[in-house]
Amino acid sequence: MSRLLILVTILAVGLTACGRRERNPAADTNTLIPPKQAGSSFKESREDAHVLIAQITDLKVEQTLSGAIVYAEGQASRLGAYGAELRARNVKVEPDADGVLTLDFVVVYPKNATGTGTTAQRKVMAARSISAQTLERTKLIKVVAGTNTRETRKR
Secondary structure (H helix, E strand, O other): OOHHHHHHHHHHHHHHOOOOHHHHHHHHOOOOOOOOOOOHHHHOOOOOOOEEOOEEEEEEEEEEEEEEEEEEEEEEOOOOOOOEEEEEEEOOOOOOOOOEEEEEEEEEOOOOOOOOOOOOOOEEEEEEEHHHHHOOOOOEEEEEEEOOOOEEOOO
């Protein structure tokens, strides 16, 4: 009985090797993933869609052990604003020669049209940490929006 079982198993394995299957090279590619272009990557092709928020409604600075945190609240021009940032105008977060640290309050709006909604629905908040070293050289912190600017001085 065991010899018959071994013989049947060997024949079954041997017969499966006789079948010939051609490989389809198209089956190895995923059509849902676009082909890569030479020298490009996803991050390189993305444009920065950040724009200034419509209006700043509140600005405050709170001291921390490592420096300070700048908090800004603003009104977007329409619903759906996201990705809010307080972005420094310089590459580094450094004040200019006059000791003014300028931050742009920027957001990203959806590509599709959205309604204006209520002011409460369009409220956006952002914050940015500033080191103690940068704070020592800063006399004035200025946050810029599309229609207004808010400033705060050292106390």
